[in-house]
Amino acid sequence: MRTITLINGDGIGPEISEAVVKIIDASGLKIDWDIQTAGADVIENEGTPLPQRVLDSIKKNKIALKAPVTTPIGKGFRSVNVQLRKELDLYANLRPCKNLPNIKTRFENVDLVVVRENTEDLYAGIERQVDVDTAESIKIITRKASERIAKFAFDYAVKNGRQEVTCVTKANIMKLSDGLFLDSFRNVAQNYPQIKTREILVDNLCMQLVQNPTQFDVLVLPNLYGDIVSDLCAGLIGGLGVAQGANIGLDCAVFEPVHGSAPDIKGQNKANPTALLLSAIEMLRYIGENNYADKIENALFKTLKSGICTADLGGMASTKDFANAVIANI
Numbered sequence: 165m166r167t168i169t170l171i172n173g174d175g176i177g178p179e180i181s182e183a184v185v186k187i188i189d190a191s192g193l194k195i196d197w198d199i200q201t202a203g204a205d206v207i208e209n210e211g212t213p214l215p216q217r218v219l220d221s222i223k224k225n226k227i228a229l230k231a232p233v234t235t236p237i238g239k240g241f242r243s244v245n246v247q248l249r250k251e252l253d254l255y256a257n258l259r260p261c262k263n264l265p266n267i268k269t270r271f272e273n274v275d276l277v278v279v280r281e282n283t284e285d286l287y288a289g290i291e292r293q294v295d296v297d298t299a300e301s302i303k304i305i306t307r308k309a310s311e312r313i314a315k316f317a318f319d320y321a322v323k324n325g326r327q328e329v330t331c332v333t334k335a336n337i338m339k340l341s342d343g344l345f346l347d348s349f350r351n352v353a354q355n356y357p358q359i360k361t362r363e364i365l366v367d368n369l370c371m372q373l374v375q376n377p378t379q380f381d382v383l384v385l386p387n388l389y390g391d392i393v394s395d396l397c398a399g400l401i402g403g404l405g406v407a408q409g410a411n412i413g414l415d416c417a418v419f420e421p422v423h424g425s426a427p428d429i430k431g432q433n434k435a436n437p438t439a440l441l442l443s444a445i446e447m448l449r450y451i452g453e454n455n456y457a458d459k460i461e462n463a464l465f466k467t468l469k470s471g472i473c474t475a476d477l478g479g480m481a482s483t484k485d486f487a488n489a490v491i492a493n494i
């Protein structure tokens with residue numbers, strides 16, 4: 165039996181994790197879940213929101229499914245999510261965005277993939293208070309990280325039958341940092357003559373995405389633009405409740421939804437487990453359990469087609485109702 169680390173998270177994390185574990189269980193796939201807690205709740209006992217045992221568990225099992233963990237805004241501890249990505253060198257953040265059955269959105273046939281660099285840029289967390297009225301954040305871009313994320317995007321395109329990779333920057337203004345990201349992309353692109361390339365500035369990209377998103381295929385972006393653009397793309401396919409994601413490194417991979425811990429609906433049995441479920445389905449494909457992945461995905465699509473959905477998508481189903489409907493369709 166395969167052991168997989170499960171981080172239940174906080175906020176809506178435990179509710180959606182429970183739903184997803186039940187659904188996977190109902191598919192007949194046996195997984196030994198190595199449950200690890202993290203975040204604000206463990207600080208009191210363990211002195212840190214990301215104890216070493218969590219990292220050790222993922223390093224040992226190589227794969228984790230993660231529900232969201234709250235990060236305090238402004239002050240307090242550093243994001244568990246950012247730390248996890250950094251500690252495990254999960255350099256690629258993969259966020260496929262594709263329309264789902266029966267979920268009405270502004271556009272049909274959206275099918276794009278956001279590949280976000282996950283380890284540097286302004287998320288390196290190098291900040292200082294210059295004086296009481298001035299703060300400074302340093303944007304780090306290296307050739308090594310830029311080339312490896314570009315390579316990841318092109319390899320993904322080749323493996324998944326994609327036609328084009330678009331590099332997104334603001335290299336007209338940040339000529340050195342974003343310029344280096346773009347230059348690295350151009351170098352790597354030479355090794356993939358079969359894939360078309362495109363370059364676009366991030367502000368123009370945002371406008372194009374809300375006017376005509378179907379023109380894009382694979383997007384590769386530095387960390388900050390990737391974070392913002394992937395939420396925008398989530399909006400194109402029905403919102404955060406359905407947006408899946410994965411953080412992939414050379415040794416380990418952590419699958420998690422794009423959304424956060426949604427404290428506004430915590431504990432109300434209202435959260436949509438679809439984003440975590442889609443992330444789990446990708447995880448199953450990643451470990452070679454394609455039959456189970458297809459079985460669960462078919463049951464999910466059948467449920468959505470039948471009109472059952474949670475409140476964020478305009479439906480009436482609770483988290484538990486929705487999970488039970490998917491299970492019934494398995």
Ligand code: NAI
Pocket residue numbers: 176231232233234235236245404405420421422423424425426427428429434435436437439476
């Ligand atoms: P959020 O994604 O938690 O919520 C934004 C809005 O979307 C809220 O109205 C929420 O109710 C709704 N929403 C999110 N997921 C949903 C779901 N599955 N079903 C139905 N509605 C859903 O973003 P917010 O409020 O900015 O962040 C809350 C906390 O989550 C913060 O502490 C933030 O740092 C953390 N966070 C954690 C992430 C992670 O663990 N990977 C990612 C993003 C945010």
